[in-house]
Amino acid sequence: MDPLARLNVYPTHVVLFHTVLGVSAAWLIRRGGPWWRSRLAPALLLQLKTVLDNLDGQLARATGQTTETGRYLDTEMDLAVDLALNVAIAGRAGVPLTLLQSLILTTDFLWERDHRAARGEVFREAAAQAGDNPRVLAALKAVYAAYFLPQEQALGGWFEARLRVVVGDSPTPEDRRAYTPLPITAVAANLGLTTQLAFLGLCLLAGHPRLYTRSLPAQALVLLGVQRWREGEVRRVGAQDTR
Template sequence: MLVDPLARRNVDPSHVVLFHTALGVYAAWLIRRGGPWWRSRLTPALLLQIKTVLDNLDGQLARATGRTTETGRYLDTEMDLVVNLALNVAVAGKAGIPLTLLQSLILTTDFLWEQDHRAARGEVFRDGAAQAGDDPRVLAALKAVYAAYFVPQERVLGGWFEARLRAVAGNSPTPEDRHAYTPLPITAVAANLGLTTQLAFLGACLLAGQPKFYTRSLPFQILLLLGVQRWREGRVRGRGQD
């Protein structure tokens, strides 16, 4: 509903990213500040849902207007990290820093499982940027942050997922093994632990006056993903026994 009106007004998708980042950080500040229920619970809960809508909008707007860029993709990912860190620290204090890493591992699993699901079926995961002309200094800075924070997670988790596949399928997994290892349900589970759901759940916890219930849920989300991992290993192992 918002893509067409914003496209007609030539709104820059990167400006949408910066705006919803500001909303998320402001929501975190309100949570940390405290005060009346409407300021410490209701307002940030609503701001986070607006942030979610706009976060889903920026990519759609960029694709619809042919304005996808490398800068925009890195900016979106890293600004989400800024908001997540601010929110977790606002709710849990210093403990919010390691909790943010735990949350990142959940979101990285979502990214990797969808990537592997599509690769196993010969599908394109992410189209190339439609626009060039990125500011080289800005892009280099964003890439450096991504390389320092996200790439190690992707390598460790991706390497572990691949090692688990080889442990149950042998050193040379077949295309059929990879297909069995990456069924649609795993991407559905991981996607439903994505940032949209995370912020919706945090909003509900804020309204209930129990924001720490959200941060305490993160280890249980990891346990759920580990259970799904064991299930998909079992699918491959079952193929070898047939």
């Protein structure tokens, strides 16, 4: 990370650069043409985007440059890339598919957050730097509030309601730990954006990019199955405690 810092490369620069890579990959997919341009090039661009997407957060933490602006910007630029890719592959159907993909990624976010909260662990450290441009930050927060926050509230409310169906209106800390076992976060993390783009890259190389968009409903069904399983885990633990 030190070489990047010495070159005055900031996390936001990395975010914007890997966003350009992702959108460029979508443009190549939509344009079509020879296999190297419509398959190989976008597949490689997406894997480079993934590497840089992981790098920006590491760089921010290593150099004490985490900011609210950077966190919102990273999330929303990923959304822009996801939308561009899904529309490039599926046309107008890419819009609802992007929403479905967002719900899958939001589930990953919520399950990790709840897993850590149930064990008294810190989920997101406070931003190390202040001094964000107030207008830019306000605009980013407005986008987040309009698109991501309703998903978090709807899914979070549903997950909580399902827990209360199982244990009643007053879940105990033990109930919450049983409801948020490590396997659920592992499953959701393996459906995260890194895996999504890796799978899309493989689909591109195979010449079947639509296989990726068609997999999104199947991914959602997997998460629904995991949700049923974790409800069963709460019932099982509760049954053991009453013996």
